[in-house]
Amino acid sequence: MKTLDLANTSLREINQALHEQASECTEREWKITGAKGDHNIACGLDAALSVDIEGHAGYYCAGMNKKAHVVVHGNAGQGVAENMMSGTVRVKGQASQSAGATAHGGLLVIEGDAGARCGISMKGVEIVVGGNVGHMSCFMGQAGALVVCGDAGDALGDSLYETKIFVKGSVASLGADCIEKEMRDEHIEYLTDLLNRAGMDEDPKSFKRYGSARNLYNFKVDNASAY
């Protein structure tokens, strides 16, 4: 394992060292110590690395991740794993707003709470949150799944496309075109597998499923006279 300390190595050098693993992987396991809310730690990785970050991460940690397995042993600031393509990002503490924003793939696990707009415009990522999520989570979510083991804030799933949402606790309010849906066997099966992969010890049957009512998909001819 290679250890790099933010106290004596610049973030640019650390990210460069991680990026160089994309062309030829010589070291799989990395540890980054001394994180004190620095932004952009381990962004743009493109190799099957295992990266442990000790301390709290600032904005956009593990953004654009491909293939790598990144663990933040602390809290993460805004936009953790934003636009992730594949791989895994795990936050042991809490995450600020816009966690997993626009992410296309991979698995994002937040063991604590996530702030507002968790999974905004998500496009295929799977997000599992151990605690609560803030307001406007999954706004315009297009694909993938959001699992919330705690409660969800206001306007959950507003203007939703095809992201699946599972919430165990309460939902403060549903956003436009987001509705509760039946939990069928196939959903229980999928959620069981996802919770297992996320390492969450929860009963899949205790969750409710939410999804798009698909009323906003098409222009309603009744509105033609408005123009």
Next chain:
Amino acid sequence: MCGIVGLYLKNPALESQIGALFEPMLIAMTDRGPDSAGFAIYGDEVENGTKLTLRHEDMNYDWAALAESVKAGLDTSVDFFQNATVAVFKLGCDAAAATAFIEETAPEVLILSAGHSIEILKEVGLPEHIAETFNLKGMKGSHIIGHTRMATESAVTMAGSHPFSTGEDLCLVHNGSLSNHNRLRLELKRQGIHFETENDSEVGAGYLMHRLQQGDTLTEALENALKELDGFFTFTIGTRNGFAVVRDPIACKPAVLAETDDYVAMASEYQALTTLPGIENAKVWEPEAAKIYVWERS
């Protein structure tokens, strides 16, 4: 973008170190606000009478002459000390009489704050430079809030620098921008609130002052602010006894809180909290949208 920071001490034993604890917090927010910086510190109370923070850009301004003039004109006791461009006056009379007299007889002097406890110090320039100019690290007090400004709504001037104070012992720092400040300023002026600038954040401070004058508690004033103020804001507010944090209902602007047995700290970003003692084991969380957090001593 701007940076805001605040530190409220629960443990009085730390009061002698508040400046030293706070200086790195303010400097850590330089990336978010390199244009001007300032802070409001509470402590060194004047129980009977008034404390004013006054500013004149000339370091050699004759503060002693002003003190003599106030003493004679208002027939009151005057004690003062100078700190760079600022002088702190401690007077035996009430704040309204003192500020009216100084505004009339020494219009070249800017009144930064008035109250029993508050002192506001601010300048254009880098936070590091401002902390050094006023010897922030040597200051004592019970709570302190600060601001580093990246100007957006108005120019990089002393007038646009935070913190803003529009009433006794009340001040506010703001990250964000208010969109209904012009109309609100007009309405508040009609209610008798005095404004020094065209800045949107000053209207936030003026609004809170107005509500407090109407009899609101700090929490009630902030609940009303959430209804009346339109725009983006994370506010940190200082009063004689307390410290409050509130974010707008969609939580546009960042904020992080940390609490231990010794203190409550607020910052725009976690980076500003890393030098505080015991931060590794502090409760660290993101304040929720439209939720009012208040700490007050009884």
